[in-house]
Amino acid sequence: MSPRLPRRIASIGLIIVTLSCVAAGAELDDVQRRGELVWAADQEGGGPHVFPDPADPRRISGFEVELTELIAGELGVKGRFLQGQWDRLPLLLGQSADCVINGIELTPERRRDYSCSRPYFGYALQLLGRRGAAPASFAELADPGPSGPWRVGVLTGSAAEMEMRARSVRGEVQVEVIGYDGTLDSLEQLQSGVLDAAVMDDCIFAFYADRYAKLRAVDRPFAGGFYTVLTSKATPGLAAAIDAALGTLITDGRLKALYDRWDLAGRQQMLILRDAAEVPPASQRTLVELIRQTLPLLLSSAGMTIVLACASFPIAIAIGLAVAIGRLHGPVWLAPFLTGYVEVLRGTPLMLQLYAIFFLLPKVGLVLPALLAAILGLALNYSAYESEIYRAGLKAVPLGQFEAALSLGLSKWQALRHVLVPQAVRIVMPPVTSDFIALFKDTSVCSAITVIELTKRYSVLALSTGRIVELAVVTALLYLCMSWPLALVSRWFEARLERPAGTTP
Amino acid sequence: MIQVESLTKHRSGVPVLDAVSMAGEEGGVTALVGPSGSGKSTLLRCLNGLDCFEAGAVSIAGHRLAPGSNPGGVLEALRRDVGMVFQQFNLFPHLSVLDNVTLAPRTVLKTPAAEARSRAVDLLDRVGLKSFAAARPATLSGGQQQRVAIARALAMQPRVMLFDEPTSALDPKMTAEVLDVIVDLAKAGQTMVVVTHDHGFAKRAATWVVELAAGKVARQGTAAEML
Secondary structure (H helix, E strand, C coil): CCHHHHHHHHHHHHHHHHHHHHHHHHHHHHHHHCCCEEEEECCHHHHCCCCEECCCEEECCCHHHHHHHHHHHCCEEEEEECCCCHHHHHHCCCCCCCCCCCCCCCCHHHHCCCEEEECEEEEEEEEECCCCCCCCCCCHHCCCCCCCEEEEEEEEECCHHHHHHHHHHHCCCCCEEECCEEEEEEHHHHCCCCCCCEEHHHHHHHHHHCCCHHHCEEEEEEEEEECCCCECCHHHHHHHHHHHHHHHHHHHCCCCCCCHHCCCCCHHHHHHHHHHCCCCCCCCCCHHHHHHHHHHHHHHHHHHHHHHHHHHHHHHHHHHHHHHHHHCCCCHHHHHHHHHHHHHHHHHHHHHHHHHHHHHHHHHHCCCCHHHHHHHHHHHHHHHHHHHCCCCCCHHHHHHHHHHHHCCCCCCCHHHHHHHHHHHHHHHHHHHHHHHHHHHHHHHHHHHCCCCCCCHHHHHHHHHCCHHHHHHHHHHHHHHHHHHHHHHHHHHHHHHHCCCCCCCC | CCCEEEEEEEEECEEEEEEEEEEEEECEEEECCCCCCCHHHHHHHCCCCCCCCEEEEEEEEEECCCCCCCCCHHHHHCCCHHHECCCCCCCCEEEEEEHHHHHHHHHHCCCCCCHHHHHHHHHHHHCHHHCCCCCCHHHHHHHHHHHHHHHHCCCCCCCEEEECCCCCCCHHHHHHHHHHHHHHHHHHHCCCECCCCHHHHHHHHHHEEEEEEEEEEEEEECCHCCC
């Protein structure tokens, strides 16, 4: 049994225990006794909802910041902001947040899993494109673009993503939907030509339109819905109080005034909210149905995890070994550059390197597909660690080995290739193996640049279906199915290297 | 065959070799003797360029080493003709005994695998270790390892063999089995330079003895004169 297995089982247990505590939330009287309403939102989601104040980035600004102050005021408390990642905000309910107010669209699934307030804003989904480039209309998406399906960017977990995926599944549009963690990411990628189009709430594009002069709205909005305040189902008193507060704000005109101040067409919003339709909650699927529907997606994402790890690690090892040899045995002038390479890649976060490859290279005209960018990023980052391991391994081979090889007439490079490196590889096998397992897990960072691997797929599915615990178990089992054989393979490899190479009887 | 002229080398300002001159003739066995720290091993390592020197010159097996660091090509060509056996054997632990012996002929001389293998088996037979061809060096005794090291150096058919205290790490029984191999080589006319503390061996095998003291040649002469 792998020594990691018990730890892995323990961490699955911890997740389940944590998730089952979600039910315990702060009720209205707790909130009032505490004197503050903790509301969760993501500043990365951007304007006009919640974003860092340009005049003082330590403060947050946005129409939802002011809305929350009004709601909290009605409850007789103050609002306290809690930063979270947008697609995971609902998970904070009942743990550290009392409510989520951040452009959360009212959907049947959310009505089933959480307590949703009456609508406070009507949004419309807008297709965006580059000026002078296809698509020129929404109808054009019905057929593939000049180079295959249209590449359309969306905010992960948003109504825009669900709408486009649903239309794609129904065959109404020929698109590849690419999910980003931040709203502005898809605008950036659209402007630099990586995407053909983007879909988002119209108010967001209206807010940022000046910054993206090359971009334009394509056609009129094609779908829409409402924003709602989420609370835990365990706090009905708080939900009722927020509903009542919103009702007061609508009738006494303060909500209209707020929207007018933010240039969000207050009068029109009030008309939309007056006619807000009730959304029925979604039905609960059976476990078998759930697994039948999600397993193919989880399996294909597990495949992506394997592809990322298995494609990037050999490259990391090759670069790492070359760097280590260059530092120890290369020309004197080369060593400082290689040291710099290692320190920069080791000293900066992998996430930042992925961002640089994916978002900055297109600005200088080098557009890499997300998968290639992810493999390159992982390979470069890990090459720094591998080079340090191999450097230690090469130094651990006794000097006498090098001298013996040289005195047989081998050149320095022949001595390295036939004598030093093979021995160093054997010495560093255990740390390299554990690095491979670390890389295997680090692949989840690639979701930041739209590559959907297993962890990201789990997160998306868990939130959209509300079946957090069941899917966590399925996902954990998939990870085990992958890492166990990997551990066996690496142990077999280690054992094979223990024997003398190329032995001839 | 071997000509050393006024070889001088310092280590942290202290002379290790001080204007050492000596010669060794073809087919002869030169023994380098003297107390520890007298410079015998350093002199030996200068003969195949593992150590460099500041002044003087070395001519060996038709190659010439100049003061300072010599180009890789010069060193590689010299070492093809000058084999070396170390005190600590330095066998390659990741290779089998046979592969230890065939590595250099195959990579340096580009000898075909089958030919290198059959020559290696002959050499292992000559040092009495034919049956250990597939074994790993770590499973052999010290004396056996040193005999493999000798076979490994002989595989390059060197014109000169250098031995750096080849039996110092061995107990008396293993010493005897290694010395027997070296004496056999001497009888077969192999030119050799041997750093040794063992005067009995020097008397038995050496044609010329050079005694070093504090980096200088104290005396030199035939084994009969010196010992």
